[in-house]
Amino acid sequence: METEEVILLRFGEIALKGLNRHRFEEQLIRNLAAQVKHHGRYEIQKRDGRVYIEPQYSEEMTLNQRRDLLEFAIDKAKKCFGVVSLSPVLKLTKSSIEDLMPYVCELCEKELRRGRRSFKVEAKRSDKSYPQNSPEIAAAVGEMILDAHPELHVDVHEPDFILWIEVRDRIYIYSEIIAGPRGLPVGTSAKTMVLLSGGIDSPVAAYMMASRGCPIEAIYFHTFPYTSDRARDKVLKLAQIVSEYSGPIVAHVVDFTDIQLKINESCPEDLLTIVMRRMMMRIADRYAEFCNCPSLLTGESLGQVASQTTEAIAASNEVSSRPIFRPLIGLDKDQTIEIARRIGSFETSILPYEDCCTVFVAKHPSTRPQIEKVHRAEAELDIEALVEMGLAKISSYSVRSHKVSEISNYRPR
Numbered sequence: 219m220e221t222e223e224v225i226l227l228r229f230g231e232i233a234l235k236g237l238n239r240h241r242f243e244e245q246l247i248r249n250l251a252a253q254v255k256h257h258g259r260y261e262i263q264k265r266d267g268r269v270y271i272e273p274q275y276s277e278e279m280t281l282n283q284r285r286d287l288l289e290f291a292i293d294k295a296k297k298c299f300g301v302v303s304l305s306p307v308l309k310l311t312k313s314s315i316e317d318l319m320p321y322v323c324e325l326c327e328k329e330l331r332r333g334r335r336s337f338k339v340e341a342k343r344s345d346k347s348y349p350q351n352s353p354e355i356a357a358a359v360g361e362m363i364l365d366a367h368p369e370l371h372v373d374v375h376e377p378d379f380i381l382w383i384e385v386r387d388r389i390y391i392y393s394e395i396i397a398g399p400r401g402l403p404v405g406t407s408a409k410t411m412v413l414l415s416g417g418i419d420s421p422v423a424a425y426m427m428a429s430r431g432c433p434i435e436a437i438y439f440h441t442f443p444y445t446s447d448r449a450r451d452k453v454l455k456l457a458q459i460v461s462e463y464s465g466p467i468v469a470h471v472v473d474f475t476d477i478q479l480k481i482n483e484s485c486p487e488d489l490l491t492i493v494m495r496r497m498m499m500r501i502a503d504r505y506a507e508f509c510n511c512p513s514l515l516t517g518e519s520l521g522q523v524a525s526q527t528t529e530a531i532a533a534s535n536e537v538s539s540r541p542i543f544r545p546l547i548g549l550d551k552d553q554t555i556e557i558a559r560r561i562g563s564f565e566t567s568i569l570p571y572e573d574c575c576t577v578f579v580a581k582h583p584s585t586r587p588q589i590e591k592v593h594r595a596e597a598e599l600d601i602e603a604l605v606e607m608g609l610a611k612i613s614s615y616s617v618r619s620h621k622v623s624e625i626s627n628y629r630p631r
C-alpha cells in the first residue's frame with residue numbers, strides 16, 4: 219500500500235472572514251511555502267477545504283531524511299500565524315479496514331509509549347462510495363484495536379487519545395493534534411515599525427502584532443560607544459527570533475549618540491527620558507513614512523516605569539503622526555515574561571548588555587511630565603536638525619531566521 223506522512227493544518231479565525239477567507243488562506247500558504255522552501259521540496263495543497271503540507275519524499279531518502287523533512291515543516295507550521303492546530307497524518311491508498319490495521323496499530327503503539335491507555339475512534343467518511351459508513355468504520359477499527367492491544371481500553375468521554383480515520387480522496391489516519399499559534403497570517407495587515415530595544419518587552423510586542431497579521435520592520439537607537447556593538451547584535455538576535463514567526467524583518471540601526479549627547483547638554487535631568495523618547499518617536503515616525511509603515515509599535519506597559527505613565531505616553535504620542543500600537547499596555551511583567559519564554563526570546567533578552575535607557579537614565583525621572591515643561595526643554599534644541607541627523611545615520615539589516623546581513627542601499631517595498 220502507498221503510504222505517505224503529510225501534515226494537516228487547521229485554521230480558526232481566518233475561517234470566519236467570509237469573503238476574505240480566500241485571501242487569508244492564500245497568504246498563509248505563501249508564508250508557509252516561504253518558510254520551508256530552503257529546506258527541501260514540499261507541496262502545499264488545498265483539498266476538500268483543508269490544507270496539507272506534503273513533503274516530497276524520494277526513493278533514495280533514508281528514514282532519517284524523511285523524518286527530518288517532516289519535522290522541519292511541523293516546526294515551521296507551529297510558528298505560522300493563522301494555524302490553529304496541525305496533525306502529522308498518514309495518507310494511505312483507499313483499502314479495506316483490515317489492510318489499514320497495521321498503520322492504525324503503529325499509531326496506537328506510539329500512544330502507548332507515551333503512557334496513553336484509553337482511546338476512542340472518530341471516523342469520518344466523506345467519500346460515500348466506501349463500503350462502510352462512519353459509525354461502522356469506527357466500531358470495526360475500535361474492535362480490532364482492542365484485539366491487538368489488550369492494554370488499551372475505550373473511553374468515549376475522556377479518552378487519553380483519539381484515533382481519527384477520515385475517508386476522503388485517500389484515507390487519512392492520525393492521533394496527534396499539535397497547537398498552532400493562532401492569529402492572522404502575516405501580510406494580511408499593514409506593515410508596522412517596532413521600536414526594538416534589547417529588553418524583554420519590545421520583542422514580545424513585535425510577536426503580538428505579527429500575530430495580528432502585521433509584517434514587521436524594526437528600528438533600534440544605538441548609542442555607541444556608551445552601548446557596545448554587542449548590544450546592537452543582541453537586538454538583531456532578538457529580531458531574528460521574532461522573524462521565526464513574522465517572516466523576514468528589515469531592522470534599522472540609528473546612530474543616536476550625538477543626538478543623545480545634545481539632549482544631555484541642555485535638558486533638565488528629570489525630563490531626559492521623555493525628551494529622549496520623543497526624539498526616538500520623531501525619527502521612527504519620519505522613517506516609518508519612508509518605509510511604508512503606517513503604524514509604530516512599542517513594548518510599553520502602563521505604569522511599568524516612569525516613562526510609561528499616561529502623561530508620558532501622551533507626551534510621546536504628541537510627536538508621532540501615526541498610531542502607536544502598544545499591545546502590552548495592560549499586561550504585567552510576569553505575563554510578558556511568560557510569552558517571552560514561550561516564543562524563545564527571554565534568554566536572549568536577559569543577556570547583560572546595557573541599552574541607552576540604562577546608560578542615560580535620569581535618577582529621578584518625572585513620572586508626570588508637564589507638557590509645557592517638555593516643550594520648553596525642547597526649545598533649547600534644534601529638533602528638526604537632530605531628526606535629520608538621525609535619519610542620515612541609519613544602517614539597515616536583512617534579518618531572517620537563519621541569517622542576518624547588512625543591506626547596502628535600502629529601498630523599501
Ligand code: ATP
Pocket residue numbers: 412413414415416417418419420421437438439440498515516517518522523525573574575
Ligand atoms: P523593553 O524591555 O522593550 O526594553 P522596557 O521595559 O525596558 O522595554 P523602556 O526601556 O522604557 O522599557 O522602553 C519602552 C519602549 O521604548 C520599549 O519597549 C521599546 O519599544 C522602546 N525603546 C526603548 N529603548 C529603545 C532603543 N534604544 N531603541 C529602540 N526602541 C527603544
Ligand code: MG
Pocket residue numbers: 415416417573575
Ligand atoms: Mg528597555
